Amino acid sequence: VQPEALKEFLHRRHLRLTAERLAVLQAFVSAKKMLTPHELHALVADANVGLTTVYRVLELLTKHRCAQPFLVEGEVRYAFCSEEHHHHFICLSCHAVAEIFDCPEPVAADLPQGQVQYHALDFYGRCSACLEGGSPC
Amino acid sequence: VQPEALKEFLHRRHLRLTAERLAVLQAFVSAKKMLTPHELHALVADANVGLTTVYRVLELLTKHRCAQPFLVEGEVRYAFCSEEHHHHFICLSCHAVAEIFDCPEPVAADLPQGQVQYHALDFYGRCSACLEGGSPC
DNA sequence: TTATCTGCAAAAGGTTTGCAACTGA
DNA sequence: TCAGTTGCAAACCTTTTGCAGATAA
Numbered sequence: 048v049q050p051e052a053l054k055e056f057l058h059r060r061h062l063r064l065t066a067e068r069l070a071v072l073q074a075f076v077s078a079k080k081m082l083t084p085h086e087l088h089a090l091v092a093d094a095n096v097g098l099t100t101v102y103r104v105l106e107l108l109t110k111h112r113c114a115q116p117f118l119v120e121g122e123v124r125y126a127f128c129s130e131e132h133h134h135h136f137i138c139l140s141c142h143a144v145a146e147i148f149d150c151p152e153p154v155a156a157d158l159p160q161g162q163v164q165y166h167a168l169d170f171y172g173r174c175s176a177c178l179e180g181g182s183p184c
Numbered sequence: 185v186q187p188e189a190l191k192e193f194l195h196r197r198h199l200r201l202t203a204e205r206l207a208v209l210q211a212f213v214s215a216k217k218m219l220t221p222h223e224l225h226a227l228v229a230d231a232n233v234g235l236t237t238v239y240r241v242l243e244l245l246t247k248h249r250c251a252q253p254f255l256v257e258g259e260v261r262y263a264f265c266s267e268e269h270h271h272h273f274i275c276l277s278c279h280a281v282a283e284i285f286d287c288p289e290p291v292a293a294d295l296p297q298g299q300v301q302y303h304a305l306d307f308y309g310r311c312s313a314c315l316e317g318g319s320p321c
Numbered sequence: 322t323t324a325t326c327t328g329c330a331a332a333a334g335g336t337t338t339g340c341a342a343c344t345g346a
Numbered sequence: 347t348c349a350g351t352t353g354c355a356a357a358c359c360t361t362t363t364g365c366a367g368a369t370a371a
Binding site: 117121123134136139145147148149150151153154155157158159162164165166167168169170171172173174175 | 303
């Protein structure tokens with residue numbers, strides 16, 4: 048998400064573009080990995096953004112489906128998400144996230160077909176960086 | 185899980201069969217839905233089982249892959265899980281869980297194939313009971 | 322008998338809320 | 347100007363831990 052896109056995103060919803068939101072969003076997007084609120088706060092600490100604001104931005108993004116919380120090994124981690132339907136590849140070692148736009152449209156025979164509203168499909172493993180270098184990302 | 189199976193399960197791991205564990209497990213299995221620790225505690229309250237014990241049983245089951253925590257609408261909910269590979273159908277209204285053993289073996293083209301260790305596939309919607317009756321489950 | 326398990330109370334974390342000051346539009 | 351936003355501190359809730367008493371094996 049570029050500054051312009053963010054401005055447009057916020058303006059469409061009658062929300063204000065603030066330095067804090069910009070800082071949080073840029074840190075979040077450029078991290079390209081799942082972050083805990085605490086980790087995200089650490090990334091914007093030098094911009095003097097409070098932890099409360101980090102929580103509020105995450106809530107805002109989640110509500111607008113631009114972020115999604117996951118439970119990874121007991122911790123709540125947020126991933127930045129595109130608006131299109133997609134899945135994820137998540138690195139268990141460094142929590143890097145890659146979006147998978149090629150949906151295999153999973154169909155299980157013993158599923159109550161008419162009742163499904165949506166599905167979540169996530170792949171877990173190790174990213175190439177973590178497989179190669181011993182110390183990851 | 186029947187009492188005998190539980191006894192065998194615990195004995196194999198040098199763990200003790202207690203009335204509390206039996207009560208929690210039976211309530212958990214027979215609920216057939218995702219429960220918060222708090223909800224599970226309420227189900228065994230008349231058996232005088234403490235909340236701490238509920239947490240400890242859930243931790244034990246999770247460690248042995250007999251339970252799995254999910255993040256559903258901001259809440260941590262546990263589902264009882266078979267040992268075989270399976271997926272889930274989760275009712276968004278009453279949190280009923282159905283295990284899906286027919287795995288579609290999802291393959292996405294743009295996925296780093298060699299790196300995937302496992303995948304999670306979950307279907308969300310409304311169970312028949314909730315679709316029919318207005319007041320669900 | 323004894324290592325394990327339980328409940329209670331306290332501690333520890335993580336997340337949310339109230340509020341006064343600040344600020345983008 | 348003024349509704350929306352922020353940071354701080356306090357409140358809240360969930361989960362974990364320490365410990366003394368109870369108990370399965």
